[in-house]
Each structure stands twice: as C-alpha cells, then as structure tokens.
Amino acid sequence: GDSVTQMEGPVTLSEEAFLTINCTYTATGYPSLFWYVQYPGEGLQLLLKATKADDKGSNKGFEATYRKETTSFHLEKGSVQVSDSAVYFCAFLYNFNKFYFGSGTKLNVKP
Amino acid sequence: DVKVTQSSRYLVKRTGEKVFLECVQDMDHENMFWYRQDPGLGLRLIYFSYDVKMKEKGDIPEGYSVSREKKERFSLILESASTNQTSMYLCASRLGQATNEKLFFGSGTQLSVL
Numbered sequence: 001g002d003s004v005t006q007m008e009g010p011v012t013l014s015e016e017a018f019l020t021i022n023c024t025y026t027a028t029g030y031p032s033l034f035w036y037v038q039y040p041g042e043g044l045q046l047l048l049k050a051t052k053a054d055d056k057g058s059n060k061g062f063e064a065t066y067r068k069e070t071t072s073f074h075l076e077k078g079s080v081q082v083s084d085s086a087v088y089f090c091a092f093l094y095n096f097n098k099f100y101f102g103s104g105t106k107l108n109v110k111p
Numbered sequence: 112d113v114k115v116t117q118s119s120r121y122l123v124k125r126t127g128e129k130v131f132l133e134c135v136q137d138m139d140h141e142n143m144f145w146y147r148q149d150p151g152l153g154l155r156l157i158y159f160s161y162d163v164k165m166k167e168k169g170d171i172p173e174g175y176s177v178s179r180e181k182k183e184r185f186s187l188i189l190e191s192a193s194t195n196q197t198s199m200y201l202c203a204s205r206l207g208q209a210t211n212e213k214l215f216f217g218s219g220t221q222l223s224v225l
Contacts, residue, residue, distance in 0.1 A: 034213070036214075043203075043217050051211050099214065
C-alpha cells in the first residue's frame with residue numbers, strides 16, 4: 001500500500017557538517033511531496049515542498065528534489081547549525097486530503 | 112499567519128473517562144484533521160473534516176469520534192479512554208484541497224491515560 005519510508009534516527013552531526021536524510025515513497029501516480037520539521041515542544045511546520053517530478057524545494061538552506069525514477073525526496077543541507085536540531089518528517093499528499101507521513105528522523109547537531 | 116490552537120498542552124485522564132480535545136483555527140480553513148503521533152510510527156490520521164458537520168474516517172478511527180459544529184472548531188472525543196490511547200495528539204487545518212496547499216499544525220496535546 002501507499003507509504004513513506006525515511007531513515008531512522010537519531011542522526012547526530014557536528015555543526016557545519018553535511019546533512020542527508022533519505023526518504024522514499026510508495027504511491028500510485030505522482031503525489032506532491034513535503035518535508036515538515038518539528039522543533040522541540042512545537043507542532044509540525046512545512047519546511048519545503050515539490051509538486052511535480054524534477055522540482056526542487058528549498059528553504060532555510062535545506063533542499064530536496066522530487067525524483068520520479070527512484071520515488072525519492074531526500075533532504076539535504078550543506079552546513080547544519082545547532083538550531084536545526086529537530087525532528088524531520090517526509091510526507092506525500094495523495095487523493096485530496098490524504099497525507100502520508102514517515103516515522104520521523106531526529107537530528108541532533110552538536111556545537 | 113494561520114494559528115491553530117489546541118486547548119491543552121498536557122492532559123492526564125483515567126481509564127474509562129470521556130475525553131474532549133479541542134482545536135480552533137483562525138483562518139477560515141475548510142479542512143481540519145486530527146492525528147496521533149507515536150514514536151517510531153510517525154503521524155497517523157484519526158479523522159478529518161472537509162466542512163461543517165462533515166467528517167471522514169482516517170486510518171485509525173477506532174475508539175474516537177469527532178465533532179465539527181462550527182467551521183473554526185474541530186473536537187476529538189475519546190468515548191471511553193484506554194491506556195493505549197496515551198499519545199501526542201496533533202490538530203491541523205488546511206485551506207482547500209489543492210495539491211500544493213500545506214497543513215498548519217497546532218502544538219499538540221500530550222494525553223496520558225492512567
């Protein structure tokens with residue numbers, strides 16, 4: 001069935017390191033893809049999105065490219081900061097209001 | 112910006128109690144959602160509503176009901192709380208159903224059922 005698979009955490013990095021969080025999806029057709037971020041004690045907020053194949057979403061130095069061939073939407077950032085410590089959720093939207101979320105990846109960035 | 116407000120940040124209830132979780136959004140959004148968030152399982156959809164008095168079951172509706180009497184308010188009801196309903200509950204809203212429209216989330220209610 002439809003689902004999202006993202007890499008398990010926690011991921012621990014030093015400040016200024018390169019970040020990749022892998023995400024793949026299983027869906028019929030071509031859904032819209034999203035990354036949401038949840039900072040400690042807060043609800044989820046949209047980080048970036050892509051609505052069609054080869055689109056690149058970007059925000060706050062984070063990027064992800066919609067790869068139809070590999071059904072992937074990996075999140076990357078060239079240089080992480082302590083303030084990026086959060087839980088990151090990959091998601092896709094399929095069939096109007098039905099969002100599918102991954103299990104979340106916790107990122108810890110150490111100074 | 113859109114604000115989604117959940118009435119309680121933390122709630123402790125006893126097994127068998129009837130529990131109400133309230134959610135209010137201030138931007139006239141048509142669609143509202145209730146998710147539960149559990150470690151390792153991500154977010155799972157309980158119910159959503161696309162209009163006043165309209166509701167649709169999500170993936171895990173058992174043990175829950177919802178009410179949407181006004182457009183801005185969406186309530187989640189646990190008819191008889193059980194310990195396996197201990198979880199973080201997240202409310203969200205969305206303006207319409209276009210594919211590029213995002214969800215706006217509240218900050219969550221951590222419910223403990225003892």
